[in-house]
Amino acid sequence: MTETATQRNGIDADGLLATIDAVKQDPALGSFTFKAISAWRGGTRNSGRIRGFIQAGQPDGSRSEDFVLEGDEPPVLLGSNAGPNAVELLLQALGFCYAVGYAANAAAQGIELTALEFDVEGDLDVRSFLGLEGPRPGFTAIRATARVSSPNATPEQLQALCRYVQKTSPVRDCLANPVPVETALEIR
Structure with a gap:
């Protein structure tokens, strides 16, 4: 017999309830350290990278690539609108x-x-x-x-x-x- 997860709003509701239960049993599982890296690219432009985080003291390896963000200012604030x-x-x-x-x-x-x-x-x-x-x-x-x-x-x-x-x-x-x-x- 195969069990099917209850999906609501694109969320695995059974998985969510299991996560809540797991954190109740071991509160350390609810502890995260998130990270972001920003590098100046000249003027008001910056590039940001986000990849890894730490959960319950352990590095997470679920992300194989960085999320890349571009930041800038609008021209009125001396930027070139290369990003928000x-x-x-x-x-x-x-x-x-x-x-x-x-x-x-x-x-x-x-x-x-x-x-x-x-x-x-x-x-x-x-x-x-x-x-x-x-x-x-x-x-x-x-x-x-x-x-x-x-x-x-x-x-x-x-x-x-x-x-x-x-x-x-x-x-x-x-x-x-x-x-x-x-x-x-x-x-x-």
């Missing part, structure tokens, strides 16, 4: 994180999604970045709008899902709460 700028990538990271949270948590709850989309925007004033008097250099506000369609969930279930995803989103948590950041300098 860093704060746009940050907004996209929030949208990606919300989407994963919605899809996975909906799957675990038996909620089917037929459409899911996020608009994320943030307000930023570059004066402090330019060394001028002004507000903090980061976003002063971020707004996200989720648009979701489900054939089997009530509006109340979708509202509860929205609140839960916000409460458990790692990217939202990083944005909403102070995170210690250490920066070291190696002179070559």
